[in-house]
Amino acid sequence: MKKVCFLGLGVMGYPMAGHLSENGYKVTVFNRTTAKAENWCKQYTGEMAQTVSDAVYDADIVLMCVGNDNDVSEVAGQAVAAMKPGSILVDHTTASAELARQLNTLCREKEIGFLDAPVSGGQAGAQNGQLTVMVGGDPDTYEKALPVMQVFARHVQRIGDAGSGQLAKMMNQICIAGIVQGLAEALHFGEKAGLDCKQVIEVISKGAAQSWQMENRASTMINGEYEFGFAVDWMRKDLHIALEEARKNGSTLALTALVDQYYADVQKLGGGRWDTSSLLTRLHG
Incomplete structure (x- = not known):
């Protein structure tokens, strides 16, 4: 698994491919915008290809991180x-579980291994090599690809068969949506009550209310800073996937559906590219 290909050099894929290069892998990259691939090759050791076919033809493992189901397909x-034959395709995109299962079937027909392996940790996690990877797929394929994924992750775990990684990522996004909304309402309440929210956060972050969102986003929310991080547009894409899956399996996601509509309000405010913590902005209206 030394010949590696990475497809998609966005805010996540660019540094993920970079970590592979820095850790001794022979990396070939492809990006639809050629300039991004050219810049990557200037920063890291590796080659770029002009087409997907040229990029993957001799790779032992192909990793990809693109936009949505249509892009993945x-x-x-x-x-x-x-x-x-014998190579492995790993999809790090957050996409639907049904698509993951379809790709698994397609790969099996071609004697290629497949893993759906969406990630959590955001741009900072990708840059620092500290992502969490949720994986669905065959155990043997997982074991072969594990050392490669560990290069840019702090934790990699197989959840189950194909599609399981995507289902786990849906759970991840469901949790985040509720937590961010709760944090936004708490800060809004504190402001209205005339409290120094920075002091309050310093206290309650040491107790049961503590969360990653509180530790990493409370201060920027208080300062009204949102021009960074995981975009609202992408979060709505992820929540749409989760809500569609819920309709299929009969689960009730009332809070998730509500927060999704709150994110629609943020989009109407012009915040489609703001960080997901921008839920607080709609409470200031």
Whole structure:
């Protein structure tokens, strides 16, 4: 698993591929915007390809991180058609579980391993090599790909068969949506009550209310800073996937559906590219 290909050099894929290069892997990259791939090659040791087919044809493992289901279907279809038997395709995109299962079937027909492996940790996690990876797929394929994923992750765990990684990521996003809304309402309440919210956060972050969102986003929310982080547009995409899956399996996601509509309010305020912590802005209206 030394010949590695990375498809998609966005805010996540760019540093993830970089960690592989820095850890001795022979990396070939592909990005639809060629300039991004050229910049990557200037910063790291590796090669760029002009097409997906050229990028993957001799790779032992192909990793991809693109935008949505349509992007995954298009790019993965091109990749699988050119990948060699015995190689592995790992999709780090947050996409639907149904698509993961379809890709798993396609890969099996081509004698290629497949893992759906969405990540959590955001841009900072990708840059620092501290992502959490939730994996679905065959155990043997997972064991072969594990050392590669560990290069840019602090924790990698197989959840179950194909599609399980995506289902776990849906749970992750469901949790985040509720926590961020709770934090936004608490800060809004504190402001209205005339409290020094920075002092309050310093206290309650040491108790049962503590969360990653509180530790990493409370101060920026208090300062009204949102031009960074995981975009509202992407969060709504992820929540839509979770809500669609809930309709299929009969689960009730009342809070998630409500917060999704709150994010729609933020989009109307022009905050589609703001960090997800910008839920506080709609309470200032």
